[in-house]
Amino acid sequence: MILRKYISLLGIGSAQIDLxxxxxxxxxxxxxKGYFQIKGGTVVQKLKRIECDLVMADIKEEKEETVETKTILTTKSIQSETDEHIPFRFLLPDALEMSAGTLNYHFRTRLVFDKGVESKDLDVIRIVGK
Structure with missing residues (x-):
């Protein structure tokens, strides 16, 4: 059991997040609208927060800009081998440029634990005209 706990601190067998x-x-x-799916790892882990950034990326310019961030603070324990869903709602800003050519958007999600490495996820979205 102790070995699994130390291995999870390195990120092996730790809880995973998917938006x-x-x-x-x-x-x-x-x-x-959607939800965060959190899959428990091999040991119980204490969650500190979930961070989700809306990022605008310009591939040609090779730069990224965080447009807005949503943070959920918590002290929840993620049980081993469980599957939990946490609702997600995010209001996109009115002034976003349309996705085109080298300009795109994505949500970068991080699951931050009290101890151990972060779990990360990336989901691309497309912004079109109204």
Whole structure:
């Protein structure tokens, strides 16, 4: 048991997060709905927070800009080998540029534990005209 605990601190067998969205295409100002799916690892882990950034990426310019961040603070313990869902709602800003060519958007999600490495997820979305 102690060996599994130390291995999870290195990220092996730790809990994982996945943002599941209802769809991939949105308009500026629209509400994004979905849920965070958290799968427990091999040992119980204490969760500190879930961070989810909306990121605008310009591939040609090789730069990323965080547009907005949503943080859920918690002291919840993630039990081993469980599957939990936490609702997700995010209101997109009205002033977003449309996705086109080298400009795209994605949600970068991090599951931050009291001890151990973070679990990360990335979900691309497309912004179209209203």
């Amino acid at each position: 599941i969205l209802e769809k991939e295409t949105y308009s500026a100002g629209e509400e994004v």
